[in-house]
Amino acid sequence: MVMDTLKAILLELGIEESDVTETALLRKDLQLDSTETVQIALELKRRLGVNVKLEARQDMTLGHICDLVVQAMALNPA
Amino acid sequence: MNYSDHSSRRVVITGIGIVNPAGIGKDDFWHNISTGNSAIRRITRFDSSEFPTQVAGEILDFEPADFVPKRLVIKTDRFTHYALAAAELALQDADLNLEQEDSYRVGVWFGNNAGGWDIAERGFYELYNDGASMVNPWQATAWFPTAAQGFVTIRYGIRGYSKSFVCDRASGASGLYFGVKSILQGHNDVVLTGGSEAPITRFGMTCYYETGELSAETDPDSAYQPFDRSRTGIVLGEGSTVLVLESLEHAQKRGAKIYGEILSGSATTDRSIESGKALERAMNEALKEAGITPSAIDLLLAEGCGTQVSDRVEAQAIAAVFESEAPQVPVSVPKALFGHLYGASCATEVACGLLAMETGQLPVMQAIEQSDPGCQLNFVTQPSERSVSRIMVNSRAREAANFSFVVGSRES
Numbered sequence: 001m002v003m004d005t006l007k008a009i010l011l012e013l014g015i016e017e018s019d020v021t022e023t024a025l026l027r028k029d030l031q032l033d034s035t036e037t038v039q040i041a042l043e044l045k046r047r048l049g050v051n052v053k054l055e056a057r058q059d060m061t062l063g064h065i066c067d068l069v070v071q072a073m074a075l076n077p078a
Numbered sequence: 079m080n081y082s083d084h085s086s087r088r089v090v091i092t093g094i095g096i097v098n099p100a101g102i103g104k105d106d107f108w109h110n111i112s113t114g115n116s117a118i119r120r121i122t123r124f125d126s127s128e129f130p131t132q133v134a135g136e137i138l139d140f141e142p143a144d145f146v147p148k149r150l151v152i153k154t155d156r157f158t159h160y161a162l163a164a165a166e167l168a169l170q171d172a173d174l175n176l177e178q179e180d181s182y183r184v185g186v187w188f189g190n191n192a193g194g195w196d197i198a199e200r201g202f203y204e205l206y207n208d209g210a211s212m213v214n215p216w217q218a219t220a221w222f223p224t225a226a227q228g229f230v231t232i233r234y235g236i237r238g239y240s241k242s243f244v245c246d247r248a249s250g251a252s253g254l255y256f257g258v259k260s261i262l263q264g265h266n267d268v269v270l271t272g273g274s275e276a277p278i279t280r281f282g283m284t285c286y287y288e289t290g291e292l293s294a295e296t297d298p299d300s301a302y303q304p305f306d307r308s309r310t311g312i313v314l315g316e317g318s319t320v321l322v323l324e325s326l327e328h329a330q331k332r333g334a335k336i337y338g339e340i341l342s343g344s345a346t347t348d349r350s351i352e353s354g355k356a357l358e359r360a361m362n363e364a365l366k367e368a369g370i371t372p373s374a375i376d377l378l379l380a381e382g383c384g385t386q387v388s389d390r391v392e393a394q395a396i397a398a399v400f401e402s403e404a405p406q407v408p409v410s411v412p413k414a415l416f417g418h419l420y421g422a423s424c425a426t427e428v429a430c431g432l433l434a435m436e437t438g439q440l441p442v443m444q445a446i447e448q449s450d451p452g453c454q455l456n457f458v459t460q461p462s463e464r465s466v467s468r469i470m471v472n473s474r475a476r477e478a479a480n481f482s483f484v485v486g487s488r489e490s
Contacts, residue, residue, distance in 0.1 A: 035215040042212055
């Protein structure tokens, strides 16, 4: 479910659907810039009500973001 | 201020890109302009029934993804989409591949008066509805008037001397004037000039209306009537025109098709909006620098913004400069068919002049229903044919900054 939401956000940013995989890295693979990364965080907050920090120094995979979102949702159940 | 110090180089126009309410691409646009088809309509983009101004020239069939890379669409406002599309059309028309050019010798010289109100309205909504932390991350880079220039340079990897101008109705003329100068002075070989606007949003229209210069007429057929005695003010349009300028040497070297040459340009400022003395001087200097007399002008594309004062001052200035030729020279205001384009104005008029040279058809304006004794010129109100070799283009801002250019055909 979280991956579906993340995918919808990425498609709105103009990312090709075939590039959206659990192992894809935000910067290295998807070439996201800082504004696109901020937009993902804003949309996750808007759609799922969670705060996820994506501006970490370490590049992260989409699967890792999903894990962070699931953890955050468990801490703050709607 | 003019070009007389830099006469050793010559600047030609080799590409035309147009995204306009009257048509996307120069062919559709010109078909409508040369036959007098107006694109002024009641506003459809939002419910304007509660607004003091309800008509505009809207672009109805534009799909950003047809011209703009997908990743750039969401990051940019509509006025930048128009500019990216017009730049692409202009480069295609010029058959110019910028990857083969020295990127430090290519510049972008644009005008934009209004910035990006579409994204600004979205940002306001996010700020007041959801809080400061939820404002979209593109607000700062997408709204401001240099965004069109910025994203065109990013899109094509352009790194040469470039500027954007905010100068009311003469924003586009400023870009053209100084863009030409950047080639004459040897900074650039190639310049993309023109501009872009997309003010037809609730907030954008409200801001423009507050200048007191917009027409409040609700009938699209009678809202925009430059030089008519019953004129009631400006009707806004939207869109972008981009021209490819090159030094003559550069264009010849690559065997480019040359539409025409910028023969002269002059910039002056009047002391008040009621005075046209400096506008006369701009036109006289432009004629002198081009080395011609008024009788050599085949078509004059006037500012003709449609306000009572500005049109009267301009008509009298034209009459004073052209003297005995004034009743003969065809004068047209094609913006009457698609609305005033501010940053994209002037380049659009230059494009009309170049297309008139190419086709032998003149750009048509609206019919004059009530003749104004203070504006007695030879207006092009019907489709007409005429051989055109030299045109004059005027642009005048609200606070009376004037520009006048003379453009010649290849053979002139």
